[in-house]
Amino acid sequence: MRITGKTLLFSEEAIRRRVQELAAEIDAVYGDEGLVVVGVLKGACLFMADLVRALHIPRVELDFVRLSSYGNGLRSSGEIVFSKDVETALEGRHVLVVEDIVDSGRSMAFLLASLASRKARSVRLAVLVDKRERREVAVTADFTGFVTDGGFLVGYGLDFAEQYRQLPAIYALHCEET
């Protein structure tokens, strides 16, 4: 695979506006009931940082998971496992998972089922980019930033081989099979 360029898909300003709107939706759902926001490392880090700063609800805790799937490359495949689990007891708590992209849905189906089995009061999903048309396993986000099937995306937390995460906007990569 050779990278030949990238095209701007969602600008810094478009992301900023959309994140503010999502935060308002989330505020309206939870009010003052208290919330554990669970970010999925590493991709969701920038989205989560901006999203939680835009919330106005008073009781927000942060925690993180990291998932790994066997098989590498542009998409996840096979079995998903935790390489880092949350450190918070979730029983009776409202949980909001924050994820960068839902693609096949495999990672998220695993994570949502696992969190729900801990008797959380609710488990909802906020996703920045939903590649809905590529779904192989049913997963529906409660809060969605953007819907696209537009190729392989990088920037604003999203990586290709650990590169591009630091970019403030989201780009579609152009690549050539080698």
Ligand code: IMP
């Ligand atoms: P899924 O299990 O197929 O839904 O894969 C979701 C995960 O694959 C996301 O959390 C991302 O880490 C990664 N992923 C899927 N599509 C992209 C992309 O376009 N750019 C960067 N990472 C992606």
Ligand code: MG
């Ligand atoms: Mg991810």
